[in-house]
Amino acid sequence: MNGEERREKLVELLKNTESPLSGTRLSRLLHVSRQVIVNDIALLRAANVDILSTNKGYLLSAPVSSTRVFKVCHATEDFEREMQTIIDAGGKIQDIIIEHPVYGKISAPLEIYSRNDIVKFKEKMQSGNAVPLCDITSGVHYHTILAYSDEILDDVAAALKSNGFLLSR
Known part of the structure; x- marks a missing residue:
């Protein structure tokens, strides 16, 4: 899986969860290092994907409720x-x-x-x-x-x- 495919999968994983996913968990799911996940998150944010970082992991920004x-x-x-x-x-x-x-x-x-x-x-x-x-x-x-x-x-x-x-x- 190349970087673009991995980032698409990363967004898909975040879309399909209601609770935060830690960088460690994402790295295991995508078979890459945690640092690769951190870099992918930065690239996605630069591409205007609204990803929240919480103390429990990453989430796609949801409508404020x-x-x-x-x-x-x-x-x-x-x-x-x-x-x-x-x-x-x-x-x-x-x-x-x-x-x-x-x-x-x-x-x-x-x-x-x-x-x-x-x-x-x-x-x-x-x-x-x-x-x-x-x-x-x-x-x-x-x-x-x-x-x-x-x-x-x-x-x-x-x-x-x-x-x-x-x-x-």
């Missing part, structure tokens, strides 16, 4: 790690919301759906010599997180909690 707002807090230097935590758990970051003492609720769209989006966001912040919006509120802010299931949102909550970002409402 669940949303949840999380209250979080972190230092300025941790915004990238916070976003990676959400993305790696399978969530998509729709926006950021802060409660300003004078202006009230302020919301800005983020639309962070991948690690590549995080890199672009960070570059934009640096080139604009900007600081994260949450700096106005000493790091306290909210994110609306999108996912294809409530279970993924539970995974996001657990990951945020284990990294010390999640606050109780």
